[in-house]
Amino acid sequence: MSLCQSKNTSCGACCGIFNLDLNKEEINDLLNLRTSQFKSDVDFKNKWTIAEYRKKREIEESYVLRKDDTTYVCPFLGFIENKKIGCMIHPSITGDPLSQNFSFYGSSICQGYECKNKERKDIDLIENLIEELKIDSYYEYSNIFSDHITLSLILEFFNSCGYDIKKVLFEEKDLFLELLNYKFKKGILLNQTSFEFEEATELSILDRLLFRLSIDLKEDIYKRLLEISKNPLRGF
Numbered sequence: 001m002s003l004c005q006s007k008n009t010s011c012g013a014c015c016g017i018f019n020l021d022l023n024k025e026e027i028n029d030l031l032n033l034r035t036s037q038f039k040s041d042v043d044f045k046n047k048w049t050i051a052e053y054r055k056k057r058e059i060e061e062s063y064v065l066r067k068d069d070t071t072y073v074c075p076f077l078g079f080i081e082n083k084k085i086g087c088m089i090h091p092s093i094t095g096d097p098l099s100q101n102f103s104f105y106g107s108s109i110c111q112g113y114e115c116k117n118k119e120r121k122d123i124d125l126i127e128n129l130i131e132e133l134k135i136d137s138y139y140e141y142s143n144i145f146s147d148h149i150t151l152s153l154i155l156e157f158f159n160s161c162g163y164d165i166k167k168v169l170f171e172e173k174d175l176f177l178e179l180l181n182y183k184f185k186k187g188i189l190l191n192q193t194s195f196e197f198e199e200a201t202e203l204s205i206l207d208r209l210l211f212r213l214s215i216d217l218k219e220d221i222y223k224r225l226l227e228i229s230k231n232p233l234r235g236f
């Protein structure tokens with residue numbers, strides 16, 4: 001198990017799927033289409049069929065609008081197990097350690113890339129909250145776990161008030177979960193690939209968090225954040 005492939009769900013953001021200007025249902029339909037086409041067209045004994053599949057899908061998907069034209073969308077992301085998405089040419093599936101060389105990025109990048117959330121040393125503490133986050137699909141899971149900007153802002157905010165991650169989860173777990181889930185309440189998909197960076201700004205950490213999640217000053221959650229920022233932990 002890893003952050004990319006957790007027990008019941010998985011993330012595929014860095015393979016570019018959310019860069020397509022499609023809604024949740026359309027993304028799901030596309031992943032189903034890729035998966036069935038891959039199963040019917042690709043024969044690992046005839047390696048050229050992998051290259052053919054990629055060529056065919058890239059042409060078919062070239063008509064879908066990209067949110068960012070410079071970010072590649074890899075057609076090898078599909079369903080690999082029940083409702084879990086993943087790399088259909090991963091060595092654990094193909095039996096070939098270099099099979100991802102048929103992709104645009106190549107094996108070394110596909111296997112070596114770690115998004116900023118995957119690099120966090122305490123990410124397992126947050127992963128343990130999956131059930132409480134009420135995540136029911138790869139779509140929500142990818143959106144939360146590839147979004148290192150939002151997670152960093154939340155943790156940085158609490159840190160500025162004297163809370164380390166363990167203290168946040170012990171004392172302010174409900175607020176932390178609400179902040180992580182907040183973008184779904186607002187219907188915004190914030191991170192498309194995990195490659196995004198927050199633009200440099202002079203704003204305070206509280207204002208950056210409010211701006212990121214489009215939190216209005218009339219909302220109760222704002223009042224709660226303000227209260228915490230005005231009453232940092234004693235000794236801090």
Ligand code: SF4
Binds near residue numbers: 116
């Ligand atoms: S964005 Fe991060 S968690 Fe998601 S698949 Fe890529 S490396 Fe894994």
Ligand code: SF4
Binds near residue numbers: 014076088090103
């Ligand atoms: S080949 Fe690389 S980019 Fe494509 S789905 Fe697999 S891991 Fe993602």
